[in-house]
Amino acid sequence: MNFNVQISGASTEIQIGESGIVYFAGKEEHKRAYEDIISLEKLSGDGKTCRLHYIQDHPFPNHKLTKEYLDITSEDNVLRDFQETLSKKISAVTKRPRKLSVFVNPIGGKGKGKQICDKEVVPVLQLAGIQTDVVVSQRAYHFKEITENYDFNSVDGLIIMGGDGTYSEIINVLMRKRQHEAGVDFNSSSSLLKTMDFPIGVIPTGSACGLARLAHGVIDVMTSVLHIIRGRTDHYNIVGGFNNNKLIGYGIICFGYVMYADLMYDTDVNYRWMKTFRYIYVPFMHVFIKPFREVEVEITYEYLENKESGDTTEEEKANLQGVTDDLDFEDRPYDKQPAKKDQFIMLDYTVCGRWAMAKHFANLYQLTEEHLDSVKHFVNFNRIKSVRLRATENNDPSQREMNLRFNLDGESHQLETPDVYIKLFPRCLTLYTSYKGSRRWR
Template sequence: MNIDLKEFDGVVAVGGDGIYNEVVSGLTVRELRDHDQDPDNPESKLSQLKLPIGIIPAGSGNYTAWYLNGTKCPVTAALRIVMGRCVSTNIASLHQGNKCSGYSGLILGFGLFGDVMRDCEKYRWMGTSRFKVIPVGSVLNRRPVNVSISYIPTENKRIQCQEDITIQKPDFLRLTSVPVTNTKSARDGYKKRTVSFSDFLDTPSEWKTAEDRVVYAVDTYPITMKPDGTRMAPNFGGDSLELLITGKCKLADHFRQLKAVDDGMSSCYDFEFVKKIQVQRYRVRVLRNKTEDFYLNCDGEVIRLEHPEFDVRLHKNAVQLYGKPNR
C-alpha cells in the first residue's frame, strides 16, 4: 500500500474475471485512501484509477477480455496492451452494513445467480464443466425471495468524458490478431487525457421503490449489454447501471428467458416478469427467516449476505482498460 504508483504505466492481470476483480478492488481501495476517502463508506467519491489495467485471458470465463477485444485470444490481448490504447469502463461498489464487501466490473447478481455460483463452488473438482451442468439444478431448485428494493433512477443525461463504445460482435468473433500501431503516441494520447470529476457524480434524484416484493433475481452488469440487431453487444462506460429484477414466473418461462440470455439474444429481457430500470444506485433489503442464507455473485466470486440489506452504487468510467473495441 506504500508503493508509489507513479512509477508504473499500468497493471496487467493474467487470469480470468476473478483476477481482474481483485486488481480493480485493490486499486480502488488504494485510490480512495489516497484521497482520504473511506472505502467502507458508500457515500465516498471515487475518481478514475491512476493506472490502466490490461487483461490477458487465462481463466475459466474470460468474459471481460472477450467483451473488450471480441476474442479470448491471449495474443490479441497482449498486442492491445502493447498498443497502449484504453477504453473507459464502469464498476459498481457493494456495501453491507458499514463495510465494503467488494467491487464488480462484470456482474453483480443476487438471488438465482448467487445460488448458482454457491452451488458451483461445491463442485470445483469438475473443472469448467460445472458451469454447464450445475446451473440447471440451481434453476430447478430456484427459491423466491421476499425483498424491498429502492433505487435512484437515472433521469437526466450527463455529458460523458468519452462516448460509449459498442463492440460489433459478428466482426470480432473471428479476430485472432490486431495490427500494432505507434506505441509511444498511443500511450502519450492516453496520458494527456483529462477527466472531469463531475463524470463520477450521481444524477440528483430521489429514492424510489420498486413494486416487486417477491423476486427470483436482482442483477446488474457494469458492462451493460445493448441490442445490436438480433444479438446483444457489450457497451462500456454507459451512463447507468441497468437494474434487472426477475419477478414471479413459471419455471418453463424462466428457462426460456435464461436460454435467451445465454444465447445472447437481443430479446432476452423482453419478458413480462423481467423489469429493467436505469439507475445510479440501488438497495435491496431481504425480508427473511434468520436461518436462511443468501448469496451474491460478484464477478464469479461468492459473497454471503451478512446483513439484511446491501447497497450497490455506480462509479462511472472509474477504470481504464487496455484495448479498443472496434465500432
C-alpha cells in the same frame, strides 16, 4: 523523408509521415499508423532484408486484430536508417508502454495461462520493444497478496492473464490502494472515488472473460495483446457493493442476489469437489431440479432518467442480477455508436417455467431488445444508477443465512444483514484498448 526499398520484388518508396508511413505494394497504396507498427526485424545476415511486423484491423463485424508482416529489401545502410527513424517516430508519436508487469493465473480456464504467456504474449511484446516482468500465482487468492506488495512504480502498466475472477481480485486491491493513497473513505458509498489512472490490460485465458469482451469486442488473446501494444486507453465503469456502511467489494462485470448468489455459492462451496464438471452440473441443478427460491425484497432504484429517482417498490418475490455497464443490445459499426450513459443494467426475476428460464439464461450473454420483450412476463429490466435491496421480515426464518448471500463477479460474500446497496462509479477503471465498438458480454 523517403526510403527506396523493394517490396515483393518491386521497387517502391516508403514515405515517413507525421502519423504513419505510406508505401505502394504493386499498384495499391498502404498506410500504416505508427501505433500499428510493431517492429522492423532484421532477417538476413547481410542486413539487406527486414520484416515489418504490423497490426491489421478488419472490417466490421470482425473485431479481431491480427499480427501481419511485410518483407522489405534494400541496402544495409538504408534499412538501418529506416529502422532508426521508425523507432524514433514510434517513441515520439505513440503511447506504447516501455515496461509492463504480467500477472498470470496458471490454472484458470483450460490451465494454459503460463503456456500462452510464454509462447504467444511475451514474444510479441518483446518484438514491440516492451519489457515484461512476469509473475505467476501459486495458490488461490495469491494475487491479493502480490498486488498489495508489488512496486507498480517500476512499470508503465499491468497485464492480467486469467478470467473475470482474476481481474476482479487484482482490481479490487488496486482500487482500494488508489483510494487510500488519495485519502478517500472507500467504505462510504457517498465518497467520490478517484479514477485509477494506472492502465491495465486484460488477456482472456480464464473460464469467463466478460471484461476482455467489453474492452476489445472479442475474446481473443492476440487481439488483446495488440490493443496493449497500441498503448491507447479508455475508462470503464465499476460498481461498489456496500453493507452496514462497509465496502463489500467492487464489481467489474456482474452481481447477484438470491438465485445467482445461491448458484455461485453451490459452485464455489458445496460442489467444489466436482472440479470443472460443477460448472455444468450446478446451473442444470438450479434450473431443472431444485425448487426456485424466492425472497421478499424491498427495492429502491435510482434512475438516471425517465423515471422518478428513488422510486421504491415492494416486491413480493424477487431474484436479482445486475451488470456493471450500460450494455448495447446490438453490435454496431464504430461510427454508429450511441453515447454511453452513467447507468448499469438490473434484471429482476419472478417465477416462471423451467424451460423459459433455461432459454433466458442461454440468451443472457447476447441480450437483445427482442429477447427482453419475449421474457417481460418474468423479467423486469431496468437501467439505473444505484439500487438498494433489503429482505423484509416476512421471509422464512430458516432461510435467513441463505438471504445473507451476495455475489460480486462470481465471488461469494456473506452479508452481516440482508440489506445491500449497489452504486455505479463511472469511468473509474483505466484499460488498455483502442476498441470503440459496442459493449457486449459475449
